[in-house]
Amino acid sequence: MREGLKEMEQRLSELSFETSGEGFTDITPAINTWIAENNLKQGLLNISVKHTSCSLTINENADPRVLKDLSAYMKALVPEKSFQSINGQEKPVKYLHNDEGPDDMPAHIRSALTCSCLSLSVDAGQLVLGTWQAVYLWEHRHACHLRKIVLHAIGEVSSKNQGLANSSISMEMSRRNASKLNEIILQKNNPDAWASDEGIETNVDLLIDRIHELISEDDQASKE
Amino acid sequence: MREGLKEMEQRLSELSFETSGEGFTDITPAINTWIAENNLKQGLLNISVKHTSCSLTINENADPRVLKDLSAYMKALVPEKSFQSINGQEKPVKYLHNDEGPDDMPAHIRSALTCSCLSLSVDAGQLVLGTWQAVYLWEHRHACHLRKIVLHAIGEVSSKNQGLANSSISMEMSRRNASKLNEIILQKNNPDAWASDEGIETNVDLLIDRIHELISEDDQASKE
Amino acid sequence: MREGLKEMEQRLSELSFETSGEGFTDITPAINTWIAENNLKQGLLNISVKHTSCSLTINENADPRVLKDLSAYMKALVPEKSFQSINGQEKPVKYLHNDEGPDDMPAHIRSALTCSCLSLSVDAGQLVLGTWQAVYLWEHRHACHLRKIVLHAIGEVSSKNQGLANSSISMEMSRRNASKLNEIILQKNNPDAWASDEGIETNVDLLIDRIHELISEDDQASKE
Numbered sequence: 001m002r003e004g005l006k007e008m009e010q011r012l013s014e015l016s017f018e019t020s021g022e023g024f025t026d027i028t029p030a031i032n033t034w035i036a037e038n039n040l041k042q043g044l045l046n047i048s049v050k051h052t053s054c055s056l057t058i059n060e061n062a063d064p065r066v067l068k069d070l071s072a073y074m075k076a077l078v079p080e081k082s083f084q085s086i087n088g089q090e091k092p093v094k095y096l097h098n099d100e101g102p103d104d105m106p107a108h109i110r111s112a113l114t115c116s117c118l119s120l121s122v123d124a125g126q127l128v129l130g131t132w133q134a135v136y137l138w139e140h141r142h143a144c145h146l147r148k149i150v151l152h153a154i155g156e157v158s159s160k161n162q163g164l165a166n167s168s169i170s171m172e173m174s175r176r177n178a179s180k181l182n183e184i185i186l187q188k189n190n191p192d193a194w195a196s197d198e199g200i201e202t203n204v205d206l207l208i209d210r211i212h213e214l215i216s217e218d219d220q221a222s223k224e
Numbered sequence: 225m226r227e228g229l230k231e232m233e234q235r236l237s238e239l240s241f242e243t244s245g246e247g248f249t250d251i252t253p254a255i256n257t258w259i260a261e262n263n264l265k266q267g268l269l270n271i272s273v274k275h276t277s278c279s280l281t282i283n284e285n286a287d288p289r290v291l292k293d294l295s296a297y298m299k300a301l302v303p304e305k306s307f308q309s310i311n312g313q314e315k316p317v318k319y320l321h322n323d324e325g326p327d328d329m330p331a332h333i334r335s336a337l338t339c340s341c342l343s344l345s346v347d348a349g350q351l352v353l354g355t356w357q358a359v360y361l362w363e364h365r366h367a368c369h370l371r372k373i374v375l376h377a378i379g380e381v382s383s384k385n386q387g388l389a390n391s392s393i394s395m396e397m398s399r400r401n402a403s404k405l406n407e408i409i410l411q412k413n414n415p416d417a418w419a420s421d422e423g424i425e426t427n428v429d430l431l432i433d434r435i436h437e438l439i440s441e442d443d444q445a446s447k448e
Numbered sequence: 449m450r451e452g453l454k455e456m457e458q459r460l461s462e463l464s465f466e467t468s469g470e471g472f473t474d475i476t477p478a479i480n481t482w483i484a485e486n487n488l489k490q491g492l493l494n495i496s497v498k499h500t501s502c503s504l505t506i507n508e509n510a511d512p513r514v515l516k517d518l519s520a521y522m523k524a525l526v527p528e529k530s531f532q533s534i535n536g537q538e539k540p541v542k543y544l545h546n547d548e549g550p551d552d553m554p555a556h557i558r559s560a561l562t563c564s565c566l567s568l569s570v571d572a573g574q575l576v577l578g579t580w581q582a583v584y585l586w587e588h589r590h591a592c593h594l595r596k597i598v599l600h601a602i603g604e605v606s607s608k609n610q611g612l613a614n615s616s617i618s619m620e621m622s623r624r625n626a627s628k629l630n631e632i633i634l635q636k637n638n639p640d641a642w643a644s645d646e647g648i649e650t651n652v653d654l655l656i657d658r659i660h661e662l663i664s665e666d667d668q669a670s671k672e
Binding site for chain 2: 008010012044046048049050051052076077078083084085086087088090093095096097099105108109111112113115116117119148150152154
């Protein structure tokens with residue numbers, strides 16, 4: 001082995017998440033914990049779901065209204081019972097596969113339109129994501145389900161002591177991310193703010209917007 | 225190299241599949257055969273298509289009506305010749321790219337809305353999938369095509385003898401999967417059952433439902 | 449280490465691309481340059497975006513009208529301000545998340561319907577793609593943005609001298625790809641041909657179609 005080269009290793013685990021019906025579970029913290037527990041320093045991480053009526057998606061981690069809009073849009077795009085052509089001219093088509101309830105076939109279609117697997121980088125013992133990104137498990141069924149997710153990494157692993165050091169850094173870093181900031185601010189003011197404000201600007205919203213702007217200067221330099 | 229560490233190797237192949245026009249080809253058995261032939265024990269497998277008018281998708285492997293619904297929905301979502309806004313207010317927009325037939329541009333869009341590549345785990349010499357999952361090549365063109373798929377694995381490879389052992393285990397396991405079970409039961413009763421029953425419950429359906437329930441107790445624990 | 453085995457290494461970089469508002473940036477040449485610079489011979493390459501309002505997609509590299517149709521379709525599928533059910537019966541639903549402009553929430557949805565990450569193979573120092581494929585960064589916002597993309601490869605790296613040799617081969621090969629051929633032909637005739645011809649067949653179109661046919665005999669053997 002050439003000098004300076006690190007040995008490649010792999011880690012494979014199955015994690016379970018209990019969903020609470022249609023909607024999003026932010027699995028980013030669980031993934032970062034798994035990375036820390038496995039002392040993974042740098043590597044490729046593949047995430048796959050073992051089901052065909054839930055899926056994975058990367059989206060905004062700060063404003064819960066993004067997730068509400070995503071849900072509402074997906075329900076409009078893939079309705080229950082029957083669907084019509086986007087051109088609107090033809091008759092509604094009923095789903096043939098309806099033995100498991102009216103939400104089952106739409107869940108299969110919604111899964112096909114999003115992702116069953118995602119590959120991301122791990123660097124410095126952390127998932128490499130943009131400031132405003134989170135990895136979500138998207139439940140497409142009405143009922144709660146126990147969903148199995150496979151985490152599989154190939155990369156360089158730290159020695160155990162280094163691993164423990166990384167782990168605390170990783171927890172420190174995840175504490176500083178946008179979603180957490182948002183959560184802390186909201187909880188201090190009104191824990192149900194997003195759920196109840198129906199889009200009306202509150203002081204909390206304005207504060208979040210300001211933080212948004214400050215971080216995005218670094219993250220999303222845009223011209224004009 | 226640290227004791228107990230397995231060497232990482234990679235295997236890269238191009239497989240060809242003949243599609244029979246718009247629809248699904250279950251490529252899971254071919255992938256598992258490739259894994260066995262390459263003596264791959266544990267690793268990451270990337271699957272990519274070399275075309276822009278067919279795609280990859282993971283979906284239900286048991287009830288062929290799921291695939292029929294998926295096809296019908298996709299045709300309604302991305303129609304031929306022209307499309308309208310989902311809001312229905314605006315005029316139909318004709319595709320500009322229509323030199324290769326009315327099914328060509330919809331095929332490009334349908335590919336963009338699904339997947340050109342999928343990454344999955346290999347463990348114990350088998351693709352890691354849920355009980356009800358299969359990997360499909362989704363042909364979006366009307367005509368039959370020879371489609372090239374790239375299989376690329378990085379992971380740990382067994383010695384040849386172990387590989388042969390794995391191979392027979394892998395074949396044994398693939399014989400026991402849900403799709404095969406379904407197929408065997410159907411063929412014994414009526415090979416065209418799914419195609420002809422148009423959703424009417426038959427004894428075969430009820431038997432499959434029972435197997436469904438038995439396996440899902442292990443696979444998809446759900447509450448309420 | 450077993451004889452004949454190559455050591456696996458990994459390379460991780462962040463590249464920035466300036467987009468010019470809604471539309472496509474072909475990042476294939478930049479990826480191939482990065483592969484050459486890193487002397488990567490064979491390996492898995494993961495590409496991920498660090499944003500939630502732009503995405504990645506693999507599509508046709510020859511006819512710019514494909515990209516125009518993709519854009520137009522996506523605008524019709526995920527409209528601004530509000531959306532209706534594909535069934536057309538229900539009232540329009542307004543986006544709740546609209547603080548960052550009317551194009552922001554549609555951009556998040558369009559990202560969810562396409563890809564935030566793609567995994568592809570590298571072989572012989574080149575991205576493994578079909579003749580007609582390119583990797584695009586798809587900007588979904590109106591304004592120009594600086595977009596960060598993570599390139600992460602695990603595989604076998606050539607020694608430096610071999611790397612340099614590969615690099616020139618890689619440049620030679622990328623010069624011969626369909627998109628470049630197309631570009632060269634167009635520039636010699638009329639640099640704005642695709643932009644101005646609005647789908648009317650020109651001599652250039654016919655010439656491209658002929659090349660299309662010649663290459664596709666090798667690439668997309670189809671029956672009937």
